[in-house]
Amino acid sequence: MAIKSLLLSFVSIAVLFQTSQAAAVKRVACPHSTHTAINPACCSWYNVLDDIQENLLESECGENSHSALRIVFHDAIGFSRTKDFGGGADGSIIKFGDTELEFSANAGIDETAADLQPFADAHGKTYGDIINFAGAVGVANCPGAPRLQFLAGRPNATAPAPDGTVPDPFQTIPVILARMADAGFSPAEMIALLASHSIAAADEVDTTIPGTPFDSTADQFDTQIFIETQLRGTGFPGTGPHQGEVESPLVGEMRLQSDHNFARDDATSCIWQSFADNQPLMSQKFAAAMKKLAVLGQDVSKLIDCSEVIPIPKKTTVTPHFPAGKTHADIEQACATAVFPDFPTLPGPAQTVAPVPPQ
Template sequence: MVFKLSVGLLALATLASAANFKRVACPDGVHTATNAACCVFHELADVLQTQKFDNQCAEDAHEALRLTFHDAIGFSFMAGPSQGTGADGSIMLFEDTELLDGANNGVDDAIDNLRPLLQQFPISAGDLIQFAGAVAVSNCPGAPRLQFMAGRPNATHPAALGLVPKPEDPVDKIFARMEDAGFSPTELVSLLASHSIARSDTLIDNRQAVPFDSTPFVFDTQVFLEILLKGNESLPAASGEAPAQVPNPLAAQGAMRLQSDFAIAHDPQTACFWQFMVNNPNAVAGGFHDAMAKLAVVGQDTSKMIDCSEAVPIPVPAVNKPATFPAGTGPELLQLSCNSPFPSLATDPGKATTIPECVDGDTNLNDCPS
């Protein structure tokens, strides 16, 4: 099966079109921009990096990325705009209503972190959410530089409850929900690269920051590999939202696995694409770039928007480590639902160790146990 990557072409096209524009000096006296409307985002990027994310791919960055999805998915082709207008900031503007949906548990952290910036910068809530997500991702080694289009009008009403997929939902229900917002099952797989930099704060009793893979601070392909490993049935599921979880091989190391991720990894419509992602960082980054570009403008009229992608920082370099079976696991644990050949991967040496809870050198005390 051949999956085309467009990220390289996109990068060339962006360079070529940027060269056609004369840059304007921004009022802050610091930045220049291809379009004066992008100046505010250059300034905002600096503030996000220094005051909100500490230039880290840590908790606040992860939460900002999750918020992009929970805002944008509030859209339904079938039900029409009265039920939500997509990436429109409604989750921030109508938080009291949208957070009645249990699928939005935990997104208040990102809303509280980002909302004060609406007082500081003359931008809409939808632009703030999608831009913050793109800046956040740039801190994660291996992530692509995401596109950012500016110009979302503020939402005038909340999205309907029930539009955000839940981890306990059957896979067909999740695919149908995503299709109703314009995404194919394989585009969903591409979006789920986000779970490579993700941890749960709400699903397990008395525990926060429970990672979905062994490398939650690196945008890599480990999550695609680790979800294909047989779960450890002998360890009791952690207490909490039981239907949201399925057994996983790294429970003793502190990880958890979402039922939804597991089901999508094994569904006949997506199993081969999921498997194709393992140890294929270009496919993961390219697919994520393209699917995020689509997610960020759900429900929006892009003909009225301005491309301010240049204000998104250039991502930190990739770690460039091939995917490996975490110590204590190995190929014997593979549970495959696709017949394509599986890549030959090494196993990390040594004993299984607990997954780190914070990034090395993290200055945000909220992310690191003292």
């Protein structure tokens, strides 16, 4: 009898726990919207989500989603731990666009800044918030991507970031790593951030071939960037037709000089290689580095977690592989402590990579 009573007590406790958990996640209807929210303070962001997906990002992993992610980095990295400048992720690249968009490292960002500003103004959001929200939503449109955190409530920027804070692809690895360290990022976090190049394309490195992707699957957040950059190129750093470019062995694909060097430098080559066959690790490390980037210079205690508004990305349909016509023999081994993993080769003739179409 005592055992029966004890069991009933455990059942009662379990029911109470489940009931309390359900109450904790109770959603409320958002006004003037079909959405519901766990935190009512996040309701207005659902309106921004609907607007930006329909009228800018088109709910796809296309050029505008790629650009939305790019501007997050270019805005936030204008920050220093050792010098008195930069507000970090504060939207200064929009608010003080007349200054920052003239920097050579920000070439091409002006279009994205001009696209995002009306959404911020229409919905009463700060530029720092709209940049980080659009970046998180843009990433979520790409299959295989992690669901990024989004915190709202950044105050408006009060000053522009100085020139020289955004790394350039033609700079040496020590110079880039020193700049990133000054902003608070380790070499491992730098490589994690470069997972963004799996859904990136170049417009300004060579303006005659806009939309040239950095890997063969620019519509998927996958590990191909870490595989294809390790293939032997047809040139050497600095020998591409434009500054900051190394010729890729794949027709239609662009390889940044900095990516080429990161994949081969003693300080980063093994980190680079570790992502080649490990999609979960790449996604986890990218999400952690982006979480840090998105709040540079901000007082996190004053921000509201509205991550619930960010869509849940689909799973990628791509498994790691060598492009058609390439095998493990084409890999330029760089990591001294582990052999580059082997992958199947896609069937067919040598692969030509298609450009990312404009939106």
